[in-house]
Amino acid sequence: MLEINDLVVRYKHGGLLNRLTPGAVRQVEVLAGVSLHVPPGKTLGLIGESGSGKTTLGRAVIGLAPIGRGSVQVNGRQPNDASDLSWRAIRRETGLIFQDPMAALDPRMTVEHLITEPFVVNGREIKRRAEASRLLDLVSLPSLFLDRYPHQLSGGQARRVAVARALALRPKLIIADEPTAGLDLSVQGELLNLLTSLQRELGMSYLIITHNLAITRHVTDRIAIMYLGRIVETGPTDRVFRAPAHPYTQALLSAKSQHQSPGSGVLRGDVPTLAHRPAGCEFHTRCPLASELCRQTAPTLLSITGEHQVSCHTPLINPRPFGQTGRIELKETHP
Ligand SMILES: Nc1ncnc2c1ncn2[C@@H]1O[C@H](COP(=O)(O)OP(=O)(O)O)[C@@H](O)[C@H]1O
Ligand SMILES: [Mg+2]
Incomplete structure (x- = not known):
C-alpha cells in the first residue's frame, strides 16, 4: 500500500x-x-x-x-x-x-x-x-x-x-x-x-x-527505528522488542522501561545536528560500543534474520534481557 x-x-x-x-x-x-x-x-x-x-x-x-x-x-x-x-x-x-x-x-x-x-x-x-x-x-x-x-x-x-x-x-x-x-x-x-x-x-x-x-x-506489525533521517533498524515488532540489535534501539527500549522519553536519562549526549553529521556511523558519538571502524566507515542496513535488518558494525545479535545486564549507558557526545 x-x-x-x-x-x-x-x-x-x-x-x-x-x-x-x-x-x-x-x-x-x-x-x-x-x-x-x-x-x-x-x-x-x-x-x-x-x-x-x-x-x-x-x-x-x-x-x-x-x-x-x-x-x-x-x-x-x-x-x-x-x-x-x-x-x-x-x-x-x-x-x-x-x-x-x-x-x-x-x-x-x-x-x-x-x-x-x-x-x-x-x-x-x-x-x-x-x-x-x-x-x-x-x-x-x-x-x-x-x-x-x-x-x-x-x-x-x-x-x-x-x-x-x-x-x-x-x-x-x-x-x-x-x-x-x-x-x-x-x-x-x-x-x-x-x-x-x-x-x-x-x-x-x-x-x-x-x-x-x-x-x-x-x-x-513491524517497526522501523530512525536516527538522523536514516533507518537504523527494522523488523517484526515482536522480534525487535525481544532482540533489539542496534545499540540505539536497546537504549530506547531501556528508556521506555523506565518511563522516560527518548533523549532523557539513558540516552546521554545531544543528537548531532543535521548540518554537521558525524563521519562514519552517525550514532558513534553516543554509542558505548563505538570502535575506530565506526568512527570512519558508515554501516549499511543488513539482514540479521529474514525481515530483521540493522545498520551497525557490532550489532547485538544475542542481547541478554535488560534485567540481567542492567541498563546500557550511552556516552556523552563530544562537541
Ligand atoms: N520546511 C522545512 N524547512 C527547513 N527545515 C525543515 C522543514 N521541515 C523540517 N525541517 C527540519 O527537518 C528536521 C526534522 O524535522 P521533523 O521531520 O519535524 O522531525 P520529527 O518529526 O522527527 O521531530 C528538523 O531539523 C527540522 O528543523
Ligand atoms: Mg514530528
Missing part, C-alpha cells in the same frame, strides 16, 4: 552562515535515503527522537516535502514530480492525523464541518449532517458533538475528531503523526484501541509515527 524507496528530502539550511553569505546556500539532508514498505492492512511504526525527520517523512508521502531523490508510491501510484496530478489521488487515499490536532482543527468550525470538510475540498456532494453522524459513530462519539467547536473538546475527543476527519474519504492508508502525544495514559490506550478496531473493520494500512517506542508494541 505504501512503498518508499531511497527517499531523500533536503531543505535549505537556515543557519547563520547561509544568511550572512549570499550564494553559500547549504542544504541539509533531513531524510538521507529511507526505504520503507507497508503492506495492505498492516501497521508500521516509525520511531525516532524529535528532529529525526518523522514528520517530514509523513509529509513527503503526500507530496508536501521536496523529494530530492528516491520515490514514494501509494496504492501503486507514483507521482513523478511536484506538479503531477497523481498527488491529488494520493491525498484522497491517504488520511492524515496531524501531530497537534488542536492546531490542525480550525477553531471557527463545528465538528460537523470539520469532519466533512474533505468532501467539500474534493468537490463531492454529500448529505452533510448524515455523513458527519456516520463518521462520529465510527470513532464512538455521540451526535451531540456535531455542533461543538474545537475548544469544547477534551484532548482525547479532539483526537477522535481528527481520526473521523482522516477517515472521511475512506482512505486506504492512514498516517498518524504522534497520535497519542500529550494524552493521559488511559486515553492513549483508548485511542490506540480505537485505531486497531477501525483497522479490523475497514482494513486500512497504518503508518504510525511516534517518539514513544512503548505505544507501538501492541499496535504495529
Whole structure:
C-alpha cells in the first residue's frame, strides 16, 4: 500500500552562515535515503527522537516535502514530480492525523464541518449532517458533538475528531503523526484501541509515527527505528522488542522501561545536528560500543534474520534481557 524507496528530502539550511553569505546556500539532508514498505492492512511504526525527520517523512508521502531523490508510491501510484496530478489521488487515499490536532482543527468550525470538510475540498456532494453522524459513530462519539467547536473538546475527543476527519474519504492508508502525544495514559490506550478496531473493520494500512517506542508494541506489525533521517533498524515488532540489535534501539527500549522519553536519562549526549553529521556511523558519538571502524566507515542496513535488518558494525545479535545486564549507558557526545 505504501512503498518508499531511497527517499531523500533536503531543505535549505537556515543557519547563520547561509544568511550572512549570499550564494553559500547549504542544504541539509533531513531524510538521507529511507526505504520503507507497508503492506495492505498492516501497521508500521516509525520511531525516532524529535528532529529525526518523522514528520517530514509523513509529509513527503503526500507530496508536501521536496523529494530530492528516491520515490514514494501509494496504492501503486507514483507521482513523478511536484506538479503531477497523481498527488491529488494520493491525498484522497491517504488520511492524515496531524501531530497537534488542536492546531490542525480550525477553531471557527463545528465538528460537523470539520469532519466533512474533505468532501467539500474534493468537490463531492454529500448529505452533510448524515455523513458527519456516520463518521462520529465510527470513532464512538455521540451526535451531540456535531455542533461543538474545537475548544469544547477534551484532548482525547479532539483526537477522535481528527481520526473521523482522516477517515472521511475512506482512505486506504492512514498516517498518524504522534497520535497519542500529550494524552493521559488511559486515553492513549483508548485511542490506540480505537485505531486497531477501525483497522479490523475497514482494513486500512497504518503508518504510525511516534517518539514513544512503548505505544507501538501492541499496535504495529513491524517497526522501523530512525536516527538522523536514516533507518537504523527494522523488523517484526515482536522480534525487535525481544532482540533489539542496534545499540540505539536497546537504549530506547531501556528508556521506555523506565518511563522516560527518548533523549532523557539513558540516552546521554545531544543528537548531532543535521548540518554537521558525524563521519562514519552517525550514532558513534553516543554509542558505548563505538570502535575506530565506526568512527570512519558508515554501516549499511543488513539482514540479521529474514525481515530483521540493522545498520551497525557490532550489532547485538544475542542481547541478554535488560534485567540481567542492567541498563546500557550511552556516552556523552563530544562537541
Ligand atoms: N520546511 C522545512 N524547512 C527547513 N527545515 C525543515 C522543514 N521541515 C523540517 N525541517 C527540519 O527537518 C528536521 C526534522 O524535522 P521533523 O521531520 O519535524 O522531525 P520529527 O518529526 O522527527 O521531530 C528538523 O531539523 C527540522 O528543523
Ligand atoms: Mg514530528
